[in-house]
Amino acid sequence: MKGNKGIIFTGVVVGIISVLLVRxxxxxxxxxxxxCFIRDIAGALGLHRADVVQYVRPEIIGLVIxxxxxxxxxxxxxxxxGSAPFSRFVLGFIVMVGALMFLGCPLRMILRLAGGDLNAIxxxxxxxxxxxxxxxxxxxxxxxxRTYNLPTFEGYLFPSSIVALFVxxxxxxxxxxxxxxxxxxxxxxxxxxxxxxxxxxALAQKTRLCTVGGIRDLILFKDWHLISGFIAIxxxxxxxxxxxxxxxxxxxxxxxxxxxxxxxxxxxxLAGFGSVLLxxxxxxxxxxxxxxxxxxxxxxxGLTFGAAFAHNFKLASSGNGPTPNxxxxxxxxxxxxxAIAYFNIEKSIDVKMKEDVQIEA
Amino acid sequence: MKLSLIDTxxxxxxxxxxxxxxxxxxxxxxxxxxVDNMTARENVTRYAKNSGYNVEVKxxxxxxxxxxxx
Numbered sequence: 001m002k003g004n005k006g007i008i009f010t011g012v013v014v015g016i017i018s019v020l021l022v023r024x025x026x027x028x029x030x031x032x033x034x035x036c037f038i039r040d041i042a043g044a045l046g047l048h049r050a051d052v053v054q055y056v057r058p059e060i061i062g063l064v065i066x067x068x069x070x071x072x073x074x075x076x077x078x079x080x081x082g083s084a085p086f087s088r089f090v091l092g093f094i095v096m097v098g099a100l101m102f103l104g105c106p107l108r109m110i111l112r113l114a115g116g117d118l119n120a121i122x123x124x125x126x127x128x129x130x131x132x133x134x135x136x137x138x139x140x141x142x143x144x145x146r147t148y149n150l151p152t153f154e155g156y157l158f159p160s161s162i163v164a165l166f167v168x169x170x171x172x173x174x175x176x177x178x179x180x181x182x183x184x185x186x187x188x189x190x191x192x193x194x195x196x197x198x199x200x201x202a203l204a205q206k207t208r209l210c211t212v213g214g215i216r217d218l219i220l221f222k223d224w225h226l227i228s229g230f231i232a233i234x235x236x237x238x239x240x241x242x243x244x245x246x247x248x249x250x251x252x253x254x255x256x257x258x259x260x261x262x263x264x265x266x267x268x269x270l271a272g273f274g275s276v277l278l279x280x281x282x283x284x285x286x287x288x289x290x291x292x293x294x295x296x297x298x299x300x301x302g303l304t305f306g307a308a309f310a311h312n313f314k315l316a317s318s319g320n321g322p323t324p325n326x327x328x329x330x331x332x333x334x335x336x337x338x339a340i341a342y343f344n345i346e347k348s349i350d351v352k353m354k355e356d357v358q359i360e361a
Numbered sequence: 362m363k364l365s366l367i368d369t370x371x372x373x374x375x376x377x378x379x380x381x382x383x384x385x386x387x388x389x390x391x392x393x394x395x396v397d398n399m400t401a402r403e404n405v406t407r408y409a410k411n412s413g414y415n416v417e418v419k420x421x422x423x424x425x426x427x428x429x430x431x
Contacts (some may be wrong), residue, residue, distance in 0.1 A: 002408070076399055083373065138379060146371030208400055213374075221382070221408055222373065279373045295373075 011232025019240030028255025052182025062197020079155030083293030095144030114237030130272025155292035190287025
């Protein structure tokens with residue numbers, strides 16, 4: 001396990017902070033949920049009108065600023081983009097539709113598991129199946145093609161927009177819409193949530209923590225590095241929930257969850273499949289967006305747009321279960337992701353060997 | 362020493378690792394891999410070491426050259 005200390009430490013910190021955020025007021029098993037939090041921000045901005053899920057989550061603001069500062073400090077802030085941007089937008093959109101079918105991004109899936117929500121096991125199986133389907137395409141040569149360097153200023157715009165959102169939250173919150181009941185009304189105090197995001201953002205940037213990458217690398221390369229972070233989150237949050245009395249084992253009556261196994265499975269399979277093509281889970285996309293990856297900025301906008309769409313058109317599940325619209329959307333989502341996967345296979349051999357080439361170093 | 366070369370610049374992970382994996386099947390004695398970001402550098406290095414190779418890193422302007430040898 002040499003070299004895995006950093007990522008295991010990060011997983012432990014994410015686990016502890018997630019459990020504490022619930023203690024401080026976040027919804028059950030939702031210390032962190034990138035999909036839910038982006039959805040809540042979309043609601044606060046009036047992009048959807050589901051009045052129970054509208055709030056500017058300071059965790060997201062902290063994640064972005066923490067990752068941005070860490071990238072600057074580590075000289076890893078590198079502005080690039082141009083790798084199939086609209087395909088990434090569409091994939092982001094579809095990943096959100098899958099996540100809102102299940103009711104959580106892959107990170108919340110781990111946290112739900114750690115809270116004793118057995119529906120998350122069904123989600124995890126689906127997630128793994130989705131990633132495995134994506135890996136088939138990766139092995140066939142799937143690629144969204146290369147990125148190119150972009151002006152540095154371009155990279156500052158996303159973190160700046162997030163800072164602007166935070167300023168609005170602090171100074172003119174009347175511009176925003178806040179839930180008065182439901183999950184959107186349940187939140188930790190602003191500064192605690194912001195600090196939580198800052199810490200996790202900085203650590204996740206440094207260690208490349210990624211839930212999709214963990215399972216992908218294990219299957220693809222038998223590499224335990226990234227998944228050791230995933231496991232550390234699960235174990236730490238599990239212990240933390242037990243200590244704080246937040247652990248409740250079972251399928252029924254879990255916080256912000258439903259018990260429809262088939263659609264929990266399919267929702268996470270879609271999220272896993274889409275994320276593997278994107279190269280990382282929603283958390284990882286947010287971190288990459290903060291370190292100058294404009295393709296990931298586009299992906300985050302796709303996630304946001306998908307969240308707004310999902311609530312405006314009743315695609316998102318609720319505690320009562322999935323909606324017919326959501327089921328249709330997930331099936332269409334699979335068709336679209338399959339098309340993106342299939343039509344981006346590089347037909348020519350993707351390894352160009354140049355014999356006898358000397359690199360001037 | 363002359364080694365085969367693959368250029369993974371601009372590619373996001375896991376592509377550089379997959380390209381390295383495929384290239385090492387064609388050229389099992391070793392390889393030079395051009396990468397342009399720290400994540401790819403770490404991931405390709407970890408893959409090569411896990412596969413029993415030695416890795417040497419040289420910095421070349423905005424890129425790194427990873428020399429992967431037995």
